[in-house]
Amino acid sequence: MTQPLTPAERRPPNHGPKAAARNRDALIVAAREIYAAHGLDAPLSAIARRAGVGQGVLYRHFPDRAAVAIAVLDENVRQVEQAASAEGARFPDVLGVLTWHLTESAAFLGLLHADGAAGHSEALAHALVLSDRVGSALRQRLPEGHRLGPSDDLMLAVAMVSGAVSGPTREVRELRAKAAWRLLGVEVGPVRPFEG
Incomplete structure (x- = not known):
């Protein structure tokens, strides 16, 4: 049986479409930082992590x-x-x-x-x-x-x-x-x- 998540472990709420513009802006800022530090071969997953979103969100905004x-x-x-x-x-x-x-x-x-x-x-x-x-x-x-x-x-x-x-x-x-x-x-x- 799994234990329920404590408040500190819970995922942030999904704000759906309202968060789209905010997520896109965060991805652009994160991409600039990641690429500046690690070059263009840095994994896209690092950009998503830095932006605080999942990779699916990244690919919804940017196909490649x-x-x-x-x-x-x-x-x-x-x-x-x-x-x-x-x-x-x-x-x-x-x-x-x-x-x-x-x-x-x-x-x-x-x-x-x-x-x-x-x-x-x-x-x-x-x-x-x-x-x-x-x-x-x-x-x-x-x-x-x-x-x-x-x-x-x-x-x-x-x-x-x-x-x-x-x-x-x-x-x-x-x-x-x-x-x-x-x-x-x-x-x-x-x-x-x-x-x-």
């Missing part, structure tokens, strides 16, 4: 690993757009938010390149759309006459900095990103997530 990565990239771009749209935002501050996301999500850049190389055109096409959205957001705050204003210099600089973002820890990646911006002669504000 690429879908998780794209969701994180979408959220990154959304935060850059919010930073650019914030009242009084300055270009260096928006670059600081972008740089934070580059250092946090460096592992995702490899996925996008690998998907493109392997012929997964859907993920690559999505990455191009996201890149266009980032460019649009940055141009909102690019001061007139800025050194990155001509032609495609702005997104070329972003690509160069993202290429420099490598290293075993987020701190090392941030130092390399800041050094890359400095070498390009571009001022970057505090490297942190957007806090709206």
Whole structure:
């Protein structure tokens, strides 16, 4: 005969559909953390555990690993757009938010390149759309006459900095990103997530 669970051992209540958005947000945050620490080969079960949900919940929101990565990239771009749209935002501050996301999500850049190389055109096409959205957001705050204003210099600089973002820890990646911006002669504000 099984013993009844004590209150401390009971599972949290199932909030059903009301929890869907909260669960999805938790999965995105967990995926960013897990992938930043362990790379893209980290088990999806680790993401579900970190988010405090079962694997079934993860698969309801994201059918595969690429879908998780794209969701994180979408959220990154959304935060850059919010930073650019914030009242009084300055270009260096928006670059600081972008740089934070580059250092946090460096592992995702490899996925996008690998998907493109392997012929997964859907993920690559999505990455191009996201890149266009980032460019649009940055141009909102690019001061007139800025050194990155001509032609495609702005997104070329972003690509160069993202290429420099490598290293075993987020701190090392941030130092390399800041050094890359400095070498390009571009001022970057505090490297942190957007806090709206």
